[in-house]
Amino acid sequence: MSTIFPKWINTLPPLLLGGAVSTAGLAVAGVWYYATPAFWEVGYMPDQPGGGFNHQIHAGKLGMDCRYCHSHVETSAEANIPPVSTCYGCHSAGKLAKYNESDLHKQKTEFIRTAYATDTSIEWARVHKLPDYVRNFPHHAHVNAGVSCISCHGNIARQPVVWQHESLSMAWCLDCHRAPDKNLVPKDEVTQLFVVEQEMTDPAAMQKRGADLYKERGIASPENCGACHY
Numbered sequence: 001m002s003t004i005f006p007k008w009i010n011t012l013p014p015l016l017l018g019g020a021v022s023t024a025g026l027a028v029a030g031v032w033y034y035a036t037p038a039f040w041e042v043g044y045m046p047d048q049p050g051g052g053f054n055h056q057i058h059a060g061k062l063g064m065d066c067r068y069c070h071s072h073v074e075t076s077a078e079a080n081i082p083p084v085s086t087c088y089g090c091h092s093a094g095k096l097a098k099y100n101e102s103d104l105h106k107q108k109t110e111f112i113r114t115a116y117a118t119d120t121s122i123e124w125a126r127v128h129k130l131p132d133y134v135r136n137f138p139h140h141a142h143v144n145a146g147v148s149c150i151s152c153h154g155n156i157a158r159q160p161v162v163w164q165h166e167s168l169s170m171a172w173c174l175d176c177h178r179a180p181d182k183n184l185v186p187k188d189e190v191t192q193l194f195v196v197e198q199e200m201t202d203p204a205a206m207q208k209r210g211a212d213l214y215k216e217r218g219i220a221s222p223e224n225c226g227a228c229h230y
């Protein structure tokens, strides 16, 4: 019987095992790479006070401009979150009847009046967050270059609760920096997400118009490490 299997076969199990280990090693490396936060945070949607601020109602249905609340996006690196007083301007007890006097509406917006009355801020959970070793992300540079919010946040005006639409990985930044043309829009469209969403259905036209805007604006999106890292 022993002649049926040649002697060298004895080394086969270790070989197979070695193969299995390196395959497993690759799989682990792959998972480790692709499962870094940069990848699995797409879709990240933390619990929010009051069930979440509804952009679909405010920016979508009511058509409010992003800058009504995120008033610094054009002038500073950070896109600010509005204070309670901005909400209270519409959701004070006195305005309830004007907007929606249903009990449900009153109940859903009560946390705003409570926060205002007690002079406390609403603790919104941060959704988009770059690691600390990345320099302050400059919103104003992007917005003024004509990159629409939709390119990086998806159509927020369709989101009842904000979630992360893009990976925010370094590769994602660089993909656009190497060829930003197709993401450039006329400046008055930057916050018009439904307009840009419609235009994006014709990528060739977006690319063509973007190429002209690229030249006109003298765009220079950096690829050197120091632009984004300390």
Ligand code: HEC
Pocket: 048, 052, 053, 055, 058, 059, 064, 065, 066, 067, 068, 069, 070, 081, 082, 124, 125, 126, 127, 128, 129, 149, 150, 153, 156, 157, 161, 162, 191, 193
């Ligand atoms: C009426 C005020 C208001 C308007 C108008 C508004 N937002 Fe917001 N936005 C908020 C508040 C409050 C939050 C914080 C709560 C949250 O993240 O869900 C927020 C959160 C966000 C976030 C996520 C912030 C984070 O933590 O990462 C993005 C992105 C955003 N808004 C983009 C937009 C865009 C784009 C528009 C225009 C289409 C817009 N917003 C219009 C009030 C507003």
Ligand code: HEC
Pocket: 050, 053, 054, 057, 058, 062, 064, 069, 082, 086, 087, 088, 089, 090, 091, 099, 100, 105, 108, 109, 112
């Ligand atoms: C310009 C006026 C205006 C501002 C500013 C505003 N809202 Fe509203 N909000 C409305 C109106 C109008 C409705 C009712 C829409 C409806 O019934 O269809 C509403 C509805 C709501 C609701 C009820 C949502 C639901 O599911 O029915 C919540 C909660 C709310 N707003 C929170 C906020 C918060 C938080 C802020 C500040 C970040 C804010 N609003 C700023 C006008 C405003």
Ligand code: HEC
Pocket: 066, 067, 070, 073, 078, 079, 080, 081, 126, 127, 128, 129, 130, 131, 136, 137, 139, 142, 143, 147, 148, 149, 150, 151, 152, 153, 168, 190, 191
């Ligand atoms: C080129 C991509 C890009 C564009 C365009 C862009 N954002 Fe952002 N946004 C980001 C990134 C990246 C972050 C996270 C920044 C960080 O962690 O420092 C962010 C964060 C935010 C936040 C959270 C800020 C905070 O402090 O909690 C808000 C609000 C926001 N963006 C709103 C907007 C609005 C409104 C527009 C359009 C007017 C816009 N963004 C356009 C990439 C972009």
Ligand code: HEC
Pocket: 130, 134, 137, 138, 141, 142, 145, 147, 151, 152, 168, 169, 172, 173, 174, 176, 177, 180, 183, 218, 219, 220, 221, 222, 227, 228
């Ligand atoms: C959808 C396209 C797009 C994405 C995605 C994008 N950028 Fe940019 N970025 C641009 C463009 C276009 C410019 C050039 C602005 C100019 O020429 O004025 C720019 C410029 C910059 C600048 C230079 C600003 C200045 O003052 O000159 C920095 C820093 C930067 N981006 C960081 C980032 C980081 C970090 C990310 C990823 C988290 C990112 N960008 C993602 C399009 C993009």
Ligand code: HEC
Pocket: 036, 038, 130, 131, 134, 168, 169, 170, 171, 173, 174, 177, 222, 223, 224, 225, 226, 227, 228, 229
């Ligand atoms: C346009 C902006 C941008 C430029 C240019 C850039 N980076 Fe990054 N880098 C990022 C962002 C955003 C992250 C965080 C997200 C991530 O880990 O992918 C990052 C992450 C990293 C990390 C950590 C990766 C990890 O997975 O932990 C290293 C290392 C790095 N960058 C090195 C570099 C080097 C070296 C260069 C120059 C060749 C460079 N970066 C240029 C934006 C940039």
